[in-house]
Amino acid sequence: MSAAGRKVRLSGWGRSPVAICPLLRPGTVTEAIGDGRNASSLIARGNGRSYGDASLNSAATLSTLRLDRLLAFDPVDGLLTAEAGLLLSDLLALFVPRGWFPPVTPGTRFVTLGGMLAADVHGKNHHIDGCFGDHVREFELLCGDGVVRRCSRSQNVDLFRATIGGMGLTGTILTVTLSLRRIETPWILQQTVRCRDLDETLAAFEAARSAPYSVAWIDCLAKGGGRGRALLYHGEHASSSAVPTGRRAPRLTTKPPRLRVPVDVPQWVLNGWTVQAFNALYYQQGRPGSTLIDYQHFFYPLDAIGDWNRLYGRRGFVQYQCVVPTAGGREALLQLLALISAGGSGSFLAVLKQFGSGCTPGQGGLLSFPMAGYTLAVDFPVTPAAFSLMLEMDKVVAGHGGRLYLAKDARMGSDMMRASYPDLDRFRAICSAVDPDRRYRSLLSERLAL
Numbered sequence: 001m002s003a004a005g006r007k008v009r010l011s012g013w014g015r016s017p018v019a020i021c022p023l024l025r026p027g028t029v030t031e032a033i034g035d036g037r038n039a040s041s042l043i044a045r046g047n048g049r050s051y052g053d054a055s056l057n058s059a060a061t062l063s064t065l066r067l068d069r070l071l072a073f074d075p076v077d078g079l080l081t082a083e084a085g086l087l088l089s090d091l092l093a094l095f096v097p098r099g100w101f102p103p104v105t106p107g108t109r110f111v112t113l114g115g116m117l118a119a120d121v122h123g124k125n126h127h128i129d130g131c132f133g134d135h136v137r138e139f140e141l142l143c144g145d146g147v148v149r150r151c152s153r154s155q156n157v158d159l160f161r162a163t164i165g166g167m168g169l170t171g172t173i174l175t176v177t178l179s180l181r182r183i184e185t186p187w188i189l190q191q192t193v194r195c196r197d198l199d200e201t202l203a204a205f206e207a208a209r210s211a212p213y214s215v216a217w218i219d220c221l222a223k224g225g226g227r228g229r230a231l232l233y234h235g236e237h238a239s240s241s242a243v244p245t246g247r248r249a250p251r252l253t254t255k256p257p258r259l260r261v262p263v264d265v266p267q268w269v270l271n272g273w274t275v276q277a278f279n280a281l282y283y284q285q286g287r288p289g290s291t292l293i294d295y296q297h298f299f300y301p302l303d304a305i306g307d308w309n310r311l312y313g314r315r316g317f318v319q320y321q322c323v324v325p326t327a328g329g330r331e332a333l334l335q336l337l338a339l340i341s342a343g344g345s346g347s348f349l350a351v352l353k354q355f356g357s358g359c360t361p362g363q364g365g366l367l368s369f370p371m372a373g374y375t376l377a378v379d380f381p382v383t384p385a386a387f388s389l390m391l392e393m394d395k396v397v398a399g400h401g402g403r404l405y406l407a408k409d410a411r412m413g414s415d416m417m418r419a420s421y422p423d424l425d426r427f428r429a430i431c432s433a434v435d436p437d438r439r440y441r442s443l444l445s446e447r448l449a450l
């Protein structure tokens with residue numbers, strides 16, 4: 001068992017809400033098991049890169065960051081077993097030079113394996129490769145009844161599916177076994193497509209369907225004929241023959257960036273005008289065509305600026321990430337963009353991505369977020385106007401059969417949760433079976449009555 005947790009102020013990446021939580025920092029899996037068995041109520045926390053309240057529990061929050069050991073690697077099939085607190089940035093630094101890459105990566109490398117599994121993260125390749133959980137062979141889970149269970153597609157199958165995307169509510173993930181994939185170089189062959197409106201953007205996604213990775217940075221404040229204009233990027237891992245001889249390998253870094261936002265930017269700086277001007281500039285500077293870029297710039301552009309979450313001011317910000325099904329998706333997106341541009345408090349850059357139906361339809365995480373369709377992610381500062389706007393956006397999303405991403409959410413109501421996650425009752429039953437007193441809880445689970 002680790003020493004009694006010191007009380008600290010914690011938040012997610014959006015810096016709202018903030019909670020005072022006793023933070024347990026076990027240094028070994030055995031200590032984590034002791035902590036988990038002793039706490040009256042707790043939640044595991046990785047690197048705090050979920051945006052809202054998912055990794056906060058004011059009775060006890062257990063940091064996994066010291067549980068970061070590599071346990072096994074098979075260089076024949078790329079099967080890696082590691083403790084759940086291993087940071088993706090460390091994994092990349094170790095394995096990319098050896099020709100291996102994670103099967104799915106989110107838009108930041110400062111996340112842990114446990115956090116990736118608990119949120120069942122998706123990447124720019126969801127339309128082809130599904131979610132992170134699709135590539136996890138097995139994991140060990142300390143449950144609320146004190147028992148450590150090994151879970152896979154053949155062992156404790158229900159618990160396996162509840163834990164993938166289960167936001168830490170089935171227990172503490174201790175170790176993860178996943179398949180890495182072979183790459184020949186650390187370079188990505190990237191194509192940039194400039195799209196003048198939403199129809200061009202959606203058509204560009206269709207045209208890029210066979211590209212392994214695709215994502216669009218969308219100007220969510222553009223109005224009229226330019227609504228939905230975007231820069232769409234698609235790419236693939238470059239083969240050795242695509243990289244000019246003599247090209248130096250990109251410098252791999254695990255350290256936080258030198259360029260940082262040093263202070264909380266006052267909220268008045270981010271008004272409709274400045275954000276609109278920034279978005280217009282970004283759109284104009286995008287150069288259509290193909291280029292070779294290193295994987296860090298392709299996958300993690302925001303990681304280049306440290307503490308960028310201070311850009312939205314002291315009160316923090318919320319990321320609104322929704323998905324709407326393909327049928328009716330275009331209309332839903334147009335309605336959402338109309339609401340955002342009329343509201344004027346939208347984010348610097350919104351991200352649009354096309355999801356596929358996943359690798360294991362009907363077998364994925366019970367609370368996993370993706371569904372075949374379009375996902376839009378927009379940042380809003382924490383203001384009453386933005387919260388009213390998001391309520392309007394909820395109606396559009398719910399009306400089209402869509403839902404919100406729990407790893408980003410800080411404000412959804414329990415009604416919307418219940419209506420949009422059809423396997424919620426099954427999820428709750430599985431949690432209760434292994435945690436009869438429901439000791440694994442978070443501010444998110446209480447807010448959403450999970």
Ligand SMILES: Cc1cc2nc3c(=O)[nH]c(=O)nc-3n(C[C@H](O)[C@H](O)[C@H](O)COP(=O)(O)OP(=O)(O)OC[C@H]3O[C@@H](n4cnc5c(N)ncnc54)[C@H](O)[C@@H]3O)c2cc1C
Pocket residue numbers: 012013043044045046047048049050051054055064084085105106107108110111112113114115116118119120121122123166167168169171172173174302407408442
């Ligand atoms: C810049 C940025 C870009 C992002 N891009 C994407 C993206 O493209 N796709 C995407 O899907 N997500 C994305 N995210 C979200 C991020 O990938 C997820 O929120 C991820 O869960 C964060 O991992 P973490 O280790 O920081 O976990 P935390 O934020 O600390 O925790 C997240 C959840 O995981 C649970 N958890 C963490 N560790 C464990 C464990 N060992 N056992 C049990 N439960 C655990 C926590 O209880 C919590 O519910 C992005 C976030 C940022 C800041």
